[in-house]
Amino acid sequence: MGPHTPVLLNESLELLRVTPGKLYVDATAGAGGHLLEIARQCGSASTVYGIDRDADALARLQPGVPDNVKLIHANYSEIKEKLIEYGVTTVDGGILADLGVSSMQLDEPERGFSFQKEGPLDMRMDRTRGDTAEYIINTFSERDLSDIIYRFGEERYSKQIARSIVHARPIKNTLQLSEIVARTLRKFQRGRFDPSKHPATRTFQALRMAVNQELQCLEKFLEDSASLLGPGGRLVIITFHSLEDRLVKQFFRTKAQSCICPPRQPLCTCNHKAELLIITRKPLVAGEQEVLANVRSRSAKLRAGEKLA
Ligand SMILES: C[S@@+](CC[C@H](N)C(=O)[O-])C[C@H]1O[C@@H](n2cnc3c(N)ncnc32)[C@H](O)[C@@H]1O
Incomplete structure (x- = not known):
């Protein structure tokens, strides 16, 4: 496997509606495929935060990042706490997560992710x-x-x-x-x-x-990301596993509902307010060309939502 190729790159950037001057977070910086393109498109007037729980990935990425990118070694489930350390309480642009492992992680036998290369049974991203x-x-x-x-x-x-x-x-x-x-x-x-x-x-x-307790981390990340976004801010998630996609789909559905009372209850007592607008009714998937060029993209599903005022 070669260097990591970003999946659904153009689609993610379009859905994030990258705008100069706004703040963005790439919660899974990896090899920087999405992160560096977001930073390039929004220019030096914006700050882009790149989070990854893999310190090796960040060390490899650091020398190539422009001044407006700040890398944070953390689990994305800690996104809220970590951004507060940088004085950030609202993300007005958008938050992206491209889940799973990177090609670099799979390629290095000592990480223990590969069933085809001999290595220790580690498998920790961090x-x-x-x-x-x-x-x-x-x-x-x-x-x-x-x-x-x-x-x-x-x-x-x-x-x-x-x-x-x-x-x-x-x-x-x-x-x-x-x-x-x-x-x-x-x-x-x-x-x-x-x-x-x-x-x-x-x-x-x-x-x-x-x-890596992946589903628990994802649940907390989604909840905290929705609360961090400012009105109009976008949340874009790429999944590679049916359980992850189900969780993301359910999350968007619940956040888009204005009432979560049981269906037969005559009067609403929940006081729930819709927080997100679903942008992708159906998940976006990679086209034929992308799948041919990058087999990892075959199982990718992208969903996006926008924070309501
Ligand atoms: C598919 S790769 C991202 C690739 C990146 N978008 C690119 O184009 O280079 C996923 C990355 O997310 C990181 N990751 C996975 N779960 C994470 C979590 N809970 N918190 C932070 N980073 C995580 C992995 O360490 C890995 O580097």
Whole structure:
């Protein structure tokens, strides 16, 4: 895999309505694909904050960023607290998040994300804190492992995989785990094998999501981002996983509703006010050309909303 190619770049920028003088946040700076283009389009009159929980990604990015870009090493679930440290309480331009892992993270065997390259079972996007995949794999109960693999990987053989993992402990590296999963699936899947997908894809994805607590972080980030935006400010989210997309879709729906009382209740008592206008009724997806040029874009879904006055 080469350097990280930004997904749905033009679509994201258009939906953010990048305007000189306004403030923007790219909550997943990564290799800077979206961030640097936002900074270029809004010019030196604007400040653009780039957040990433991966300190290595920020260190690589820092030398190439213009003066109006400020990089922050943080989890995007801390967006509100971190921006306050910079004196920012309102984002009048927009907030972007392009979720998941970057190509650089997948490419480096020592990060532990790849099931095809030997490395330690780390999988933390932020290597300064949190439990590693090795800890989860070697200490969690069979039941908990099975739940993680089923819930986040949507893997129908989660129970069998969890059992094989527990029998094979201690598991020390990515290839060992990948082989255990492949062997289990060969045994139970028999003929129903999808040759286009590595058998360990779902299990690795599930463990990554558990290690990084991805859904919990996303939930807090969405809530705090909506409250940070000023009227007319836009929230643009790119997801790569059905569970993430469902969460984002549901979030936008709830925030766009002016009443959340039970449907049969005759009078409204909730006092809920619509906070966001949904801009994308259906999620935007990558076109044929983009998918051909960048296979990562195949599963991308983009949703956007605008803060109401
Ligand atoms: C798909 S990449 C972003 C790529 C970027 N848009 C670009 O074009 O270069 C996702 C990035 O988000 C970061 N990330 C994922 N979850 C995060 C979180 N909860 N908080 C902050 N950064 C996160 C990852 O470390 C990774 O660098």
